[in-house]
Amino acid sequence: MTEQTPVLRLEGIVKTFPGVRALDDVSFSVMPGEVHALMGENGAGKSTLMKVLGGIHAPDSGQIFIGEEPVVMTSPMQAKASGVVFIHQELSLADELSVAENIFLGELPLKGFGRVDWKKLHADTDAILKTLNVGFDSTKRVGDLSIANQQMVEIGRALTVNPRAVIFDEPTASLTDAEKVVLFDVIADLQSRGVGIVYISHRMEEIFRITDRISVLRDGQYRGTLTTAETDEEEVTQLMIGRKLDLSRNESHHEMGDVALEVRGLSCGALYQDVNFSVRRGEVLGFYGLVGAGRTEIAETIFGLRTPSAGQILLDSQEVHISSPIDALRHGISLVPENRKSQGLVLGMNCRDNMTLPQVDDLTAGPFVSDGAEIAIFDQYRDKLDIRTPGWRQIVGNLSGGNQQKIVIGKWLSMRPEVLIVDEPTRGIDVGSKSEIHNLIRDLAAQGYAVIVISSEMPEVLHVSDRIVAMYSGRVMREFTSEEVTEDNLIQAISGIAAEKVA
Amino acid sequence: MAQFNKSDIGALLAKQGILIAFAVFMIGFTLANPRFIELDNVSGVIRSSAILGVMALGVTFVVIGGNLDLSVGSMMSFSTIVVLDLHDKLGPGLAIVAMFALTLALGAFIGFLVGYLKLNSLIVTLGMLSAIHGLTLTWSGGKNMDIADKSGTWFAFFGQARVMGVPVPILIFALLAVLLSLLLAKTPFGRKVYAVGGNGQAATFSGIPRARVVFMTYLLSAFCVATAGLLQASRSMGSQNTVGQGMELEVLAAVILGGASLLGGSGTVVKTVIGVLILGFIQSGLLLVGLDFYVQYIVTWIIIILAVWLDVAAKRGRLWSPIA
Incomplete structure (x- = not known):
């Protein structure tokens, strides 16, 4: 040509x-x-x-x-x-x-x-x-x-x-x-x-x-x-x-603590049935499966947005009843939702106000929201997550996808949760920001958070998880440790091929 | 060198259109009739805008929360009639308390329907516009309501007295504006109103009780309406059943004129106050240049259309665009 x-x-x-x-x-x-x-x-x-x-x-x-x-x-x-x-x-x-x-x-x-x-x-x-x-x-x-x-x-x-x-x-x-x-x-x-x-x-x-x-x-x-x-x-x-990218398997190992969250026999109508799993402090538990396998619905149930039809949710071995996001927040559960634009952010609001939204009631001086307290939180998590924005007054809708996602993560991290659930952490995000967010998730686990990552991307699940729960059509098919998982057996599990063997 | 081309002018008009149009109006009116900007007229305009203004303050919260309130005009008629009727039966103090309680109950009802049952606010409040009008007529039997002994009561204080030379309605308007501005801009509640109107789903995911916040905005709007009804009743000491008729549109015009988006999530109390004043000055100007009072209705409509257009235009940075 x-x-x-x-x-x-x-x-x-x-x-x-x-x-x-x-x-x-x-x-x-x-x-x-x-x-x-x-x-x-x-x-x-x-x-x-x-x-x-x-x-x-x-x-x-x-x-x-x-x-x-x-x-x-x-x-x-x-x-x-x-x-x-x-x-x-x-x-x-x-x-x-x-x-x-x-x-x-x-x-x-x-x-x-x-x-x-x-x-x-x-x-x-x-x-x-x-x-x-x-x-x-x-x-x-x-x-x-x-x-x-x-x-x-x-x-x-x-x-x-x-x-x-x-x-x-x-x-x-x-x-x-x-x-x-x-x-x-x-x-x-x-x-x-x-x-x-x-x-x-x-x-x-x-x-x-x-x-x-x-x-x-x-x-x-x-x-x-x-x-x-x-x-x-x-x-x-x-x-x-402008630099190299690391997308290897997760091989980092650090001390894990007690079980922070345990789910027993959880069901929600036709969406998912009899789900059992637990996650420890310091551990990243990956949820892998096709869209519609029930992963997001489980997260929404734990966060109080859906009512389970059966089963128990235990935090630190104590059964809890969570009937609204407010309850979930009180129990130290945070959810970074699947869709950041429709569920994660108020796009017309500035960065700071978005980040402090769930805790705005606690950041007051007298009857008023304390500017200082809010800016302190924003600054802390901007630095921690390396959020690139001209300042807290920037309207969130004007940021790039990766930075928007970091604002959502910062918002939930600043609640100091016991359990952090991240649904599709890097959807619609470019490769550079992707690996930053992956590293961030690993760091959070190393700091002792119990983290659940839901993802439709296999390299992502393999890269960040210590253990992987494979779901198919509303059921947990198999649980893998990062040593035993291979791309093949993971794919088999989420497409229902291994169903007979496990059942 | 900065070139001044057509699209720059478009963008400028889109952003500052309201203020520019207002300036043009003011200059035009002043040239037509110099009395327009005399202190007398100015303070007159503010005073006569106070009732509308108080109502607009409440509606500002509703609109920022992502809803509409078309019932405020007929609710104001209700408040006025009720307080005038009860004045002679219960005495001024109890009458005022009872009127506030009844008006707040109406606001709570609307708030329940829109907030908790999640019904469309346009339909609910349009229906309430009619229903409350019926309620008012039932209460009064369709008759005008008058206070029998107009000189033997302190009730006239709110609408007619002056404190340190300033008419009380202006003081109440100003006081409410300051308080509500602080509530909206500085408190957690205000922040939640913006969040719920800006993205209700994200607000829910952030643990904000969306229904309760919407409910509160309607309660607040009803409180402002009750205050406006008190000012109206106290100023006239007697009233027809239709005193607030049509004000819902003027209120909405003022709120939009101030720059609150009908989609929710944006606007401020200060901007609404500016919107109220613009509307007041334009209406007074029309009278002073010798136009019929009735022209106001047409002009109000034109202003609403203009404001909505500029609201859309400001978002996309030009007056007209091929894509929505």
């Missing part, structure tokens, strides 16, 4: 927000028929760059070229008209409408008196669906499709124009392995038609499977472009975070 003109070229893009230089002279180009990965930690500037490209943000300086023509993107509509289309991570479809209506939403073919030309609409849609090789037709209601098929509809929408470049933003976030294969086929097909693909993802495995080149952003700056065939994960990671 030496003498070809790129289908899409961004040159010297600069974008500043108050106090932040989000993009600092970023250049980037995509060749026809190329799959070009765009990588970087959260907050590195990927989203901002794509928003500039999509006409949502106007750049302070720099230029965008489609082919050889300079264009000024003023709106997503205009971006689409010039052949640049986006497939977003979060789908934007109307559930109640048919596949055809969704694909041609806003540009339905018309005949006289403003009536929709249904015949043409369905014919055109079926033609597009055919190129996507999907197993549903244009009349299907979108709400009835699987997530993967909904994504195909979204891609179909992109094909109503003749796209020059298609940008995929974390497209595989909610797809199964089989569904991914279908998506990759579609991408390969686009590729063969000379469309340029920008592929944004944190998942190395995919990047190395389908991309031709990889460009990396760090702190809003362009860090370089690698040819995928000539590089490896380590080099990419290093470029992204």
Whole structure:
């Protein structure tokens, strides 16, 4: 691809927000028929760059070229008209409408008196669906499709124009392995038609499977472009975070104390049944299983958000009844919830207020909240967790994902819990922050906290846990120590294959 | 060199639009009629805004908590009628206590429905607007309520007296504003109101009793309404059943004008006070330039729309955007 003109070229893009230089002279180009990965930690500037490209943000300086023509993107509509289309991570479809209506939403073919030309609409849609090789037709209601098929509809929408470049933003976030294969086929097909693909993802495995080149952003700056065939994960990671990453097995050993939390025969209706486990002070207990295996529901029960239908919860060998998060906090249980944006943080509030929220009643001087006491706590945990923020007044919604997660962890750590439950500690967080949070979890255990980590990522569970509980369909299938666990027997346990043997 | 282009102006208007519009109004009115900014008129405006203002203080808490209160106008009519009626039956002291108790009971009822039963606040308070109006008419039998012996009671103090030259309604408004501002900005309760309105689920996960916090905001709003009813009754010493009719919208306009988001989680007492004053000055200005009183209703609507638009615009940093 030496003498070809790129289908899409961004040159010297600069974008500043108050106090932040989000993009600092970023250049980037995509060749026809190329799959070009765009990588970087959260907050590195990927989203901002794509928003500039999509006409949502106007750049302070720099230029965008489609082919050889300079264009000024003023709106997503205009971006689409010039052949640049986006497939977003979060789908934007109307559930109640048919596949055809969704694909041609806003540009339905018309005949006289403003009536929709249904015949043409369905014919055109079926033609597009055919190129996507999907197993549903244009009349299907979108709400009835699987997530993967909904994504195909979204891609179909992109094909109503003749796209020059298609940008995929974390497209595989909610797809199964089989569904991914279908998506990759579609991408390969686009590729063969000379469309340029920008592929944004944190998942190395995919990047190395389908991309031709990889460009990396760090702190809003362009860090370089690698040819995928000539590089490896380590080099990419290093470029992204500026250092090496440790993702080995957990091999650290330290003294463990008494059993802090024990659960006996805990059940909650159809969600999970007869769950038994215990966790000691100084120990990290990992919960591994598929989404829907009941892990989060167990955590929510221990935290007082659900009422168990049977079983006991014991703290320091004493049975306790926890019927609300307030009870849980009183008993020294903290939960870092699964979804930090909807459950963990008040995004419009500042860092300090978010962190001290559960204990604001105790931080008073007279009738008023004590500024000093709050700032002291914030400062302490900002330093301890290395939270990077301009100051406590910063609105949490403006922080990167990793720093937001640290605020949530800080919030629960500052309650000085006996038992800390962390649900999906690194979901949606870039690799650099990920390993920091893993180290943090290990440190907390070493300091004597009893920690429960729930995760859907096997390397994460293997890396942080002393023991691992494998769950399948609401039941504990097996418990592993870190010595006996292997990837194979762990996978067998969580997919129910080992069910007969254990039972 | 800093270039002044269209999008800068858009962003500036989006951020400071209300104050800019207010300044334009003030200058325009003053040019049209210089009496507008004389001390007399200014203190008159503040005094006549006090009743609305007291109600807006309470509604500020409800709105920051993520809910609406459209019942305050009709609740204020109720308070006014009840206290005037009981004045001649129980004497002023007991009448005031009884009226506060009844109004707070109404607030508690709404708070129970919205907070604990988690019913939509728009529907609940819109329904209560009508129900309380019915309650008021039932209480009074539809008749106007008057205090028989207007000169033989100390009841007139709240609405008509002056302390050190300052009208008492202004003092009460100011005092409440200071107290509630401290409550909202400085206490754990205030923090919880912001959290519940900003992200109710996260508040629950943080061990904040969401239902109780919402309940308290409605109780607080009812307390402010009762105070407003007292000021109104004491000023006029007699009243129709419809005295507070339509005020719910003016109150909401003042709160939004002050910059509280209807989505909850943002706003302050001070900003609401500014919103109340802006509304008051604009209404007074319209009268002074010789427009009919009735024009106010239209202008209030325009102001609400303008304020909501600018609220949305401020969030995305420009006046218009292709994406929501």
